Amino acid sequence: MALLDRIGARDAKVAVLGLGYVGLPLAVTCGKAGFAVLGFDIDPTKIVQIDAGRSYIEAVSDADLQALTGSGHLSATTDFTRLGACDVIVICVPTPLTRHREPDLSFITRTCDQIAACLRPGQLVVLESTTYPGTTTGPVKAILESGGLRSGQDFFLGFSPEREDPGNRAFTTATIPKVVAGDGAQAQALVEAFYGAVFERIVPVSSPSAAEAVKITENVFRAVNIALVNELKVIYDAMGIDIWEVIEAAKTKPFGYMPFYPGPGLGGHCIPIDPYYLTWKSREYDLTTRFIELAGEINSAMPRHVIGRLAEALDQRLGRALSRSRVLVIGLAYKKNVPDIRESPSLKLIELIGERGGVAEYHDPYVPAIPRTRAYGPLTGQASVPLERDIIAGFDAVLISTDHDGIDYAAIAEAASLIIDTRNVFGRLGLPMDKVVKA
Incomplete structure (x- = not known):
């Protein structure tokens, strides 16, 4: 040949x-x-x-x-x-x-x-x-x-x-x-x-179909397991149990367990999207994909859960309504240390804060301004604000959405009035937790 x-x-x-x-x-x-x-x-x-x-x-x-x-x-x-x-x-x-x-x-x-x-x-x-x-x-x-x-x-x-x-x-x-x-x-x-x-x-x-199924399977696996820990996060929080502590202890088991971590929602070009390709195709065979669809519902609901925790914390800790608050979102990218914002839950968080009457701005060293997206057109052009102590102090709350390594979390711990941490970054770094609410 x-x-x-x-x-x-x-x-x-x-x-x-x-x-x-x-x-x-x-x-x-x-x-x-x-x-x-x-x-x-x-x-x-x-x-x-x-x-x-x-x-x-x-x-x-x-x-x-x-x-x-x-x-x-x-x-x-x-x-x-x-x-x-x-x-x-x-x-x-x-x-x-x-x-x-x-x-x-x-x-x-x-x-x-x-x-x-x-x-x-x-x-x-x-x-x-x-x-x-x-x-x-x-x-x-x-x-x-x-x-x-x-x-x-x-x-x-x-x-x-x-x-x-x-x-x-x-x-x-x-x-x-x-x-x-x-x-x-x-x-x-x-x-x-x-x-x-x-x-x-x-x-x-x-066959090509088997190869296509390999990629779908990889991402369905991740989506379902992330949904599981997101659901456990909500349940354990209601019980007064820290999901991050539970995961850290569970992953010491040398067999039968693989750690996945909760967050503010799914992002990226694969996990939030690819499982729905299989869900759609399965209808051709009169089959339902209940695990996949339930995982999608749970993961899609996480941004609203985070905003609910934000509103509750503002009210209980500062006596402020979200509708009268300014919130600084840390991290626009969908994952740490990259500039990729595709399907990023940070965009949804900013939108939801605006829908509740609040003002949301963001800081991300990898994303200097929000590019045009199909779903979040009104946010186009919004610029990343500098992460300086006096600027941090001017916000009612700081919401950690993406835990980039290069962020000055010590400055946030010192200057912020309230911190909503969706990534357990303050717990991992051993920073003061008196202002922190995990969400």
Whole structure:
């Protein structure tokens, strides 16, 4: 097989479609493995930054970009007609939910339309975007075959779920085991050869649907367990028991227990979204996903629970109504030490404080201003306030939503009148707890 030989010799040209948190690290990793990579994105500002060797993602350094662009192993474009010159095409575009919590495959389908317009015999197309089982061999395959070429005969199709974890310094893209599957034996051989040349370890499975189910299973597992500890947090709080103390003691058991931690709600591009893809698909088989849906309800309710605790604490400790209070939210990103705000519960917390008549501002060293989002348009442009003692003292309460490591929590402990801690950061750091309410 000619393409198999070119992959083995690193002569195959790789296209990565979507240069975000998944696509750019993958493009760089492929370039480091010796492939010539052409990145595609609809955002021209990303192309300019890549060409200039300036990374906009923490997982990719400027030095890596500059080395790869300088050597010719990486370039980027908005011109999708150049797909025909590529041998391996990898799709890394978003898969959000609609307002009705149903899969939104519009990014995938539009991308596949662009590929289909340029598709030629001998190419390998791999979907990495998280989706429900059956997407690759269903709508993706149908669109790619619409021009007359056939999967497994003229071109080859596969699925390999992305497993990026922004902010996790223990693993790089190349060191995370890579699940791979192809549509047929030839596609399987190509997918294994390509990813085997880029990643330290590949994990072949029997079909694209099985590979799609792997990623969904990983995120359902996390969503359900986070929902469990969030529910336990509410129950134990009513009993006067500290959930954080319970978890710390429980995790000393060397078998049969894995710690998960509560928080103000779920965020990120995976856990709040991906389980609903399986929920939606299961209806096709007249099956319900009660665990998944219940977990979604619990996790979605957490921001309102936190605001309820905030309002109660303001009233009981300061004699102030939330409607007359100013609240400083610490952390806008959905997880610590990253700038990613996708599905961040902090945005919901700010919105809920406003709905209750309060004023909410935020501090986040990674997010200088709130970018435009689909769900929180009115918050666009709001800037992060400096974390100075006199500014902290000007707020009625400080709400810890995201526990970035670089925050001066000692200054907050000293200057704040009231602290609502959703991450147990003050307990972990051994700071004074007299002003702290855990939520």
